[in-house]
Amino acid sequence: MRVLLCIPPLAAVVAGFIDAGFWLAVPVAMIPLFAAILDEVRFTKDELLIRGLFKSARLARQDVDHARFDYRPLGAFLEIYRRDGQVVRFQRVPKMTSSELSGDPPPPDSLAYKITKWAQTGELPEG
Structure with missing residues (x-):
């Protein structure tokens, strides 16, 4: 690509x-x-690093609750929900074969699924 x-x-x-x-x-x-x-998503055992052209964030695993994709007026966004109630948004698009934007749960190969599983279990995702 x-x-x-x-x-x-x-x-x-x-x-x-x-x-x-x-x-x-x-x-x-x-x-x-x-x-x-510049686009990068990197998992470590304790931290999630998301880097884009205009925005980047470093989130501790204990602060992340779950993630999902959502459609906003300016496009599709990856929303990372923190345990303190804040939402961190990054302009990302789910895979073309995914139906996450229509409300379906994320499939196992989705970035939102990988972030949620990592936050809950601490297992580093593959790929």
């Missing part, structure tokens, strides 16, 4: 050689590539 995100920046560079006015398109075309490179 990240390889496919290299196509728009390369196309913008080629267009820049054709017409000098297109050089302004190069930084704009790089945004999805940078977003994909």
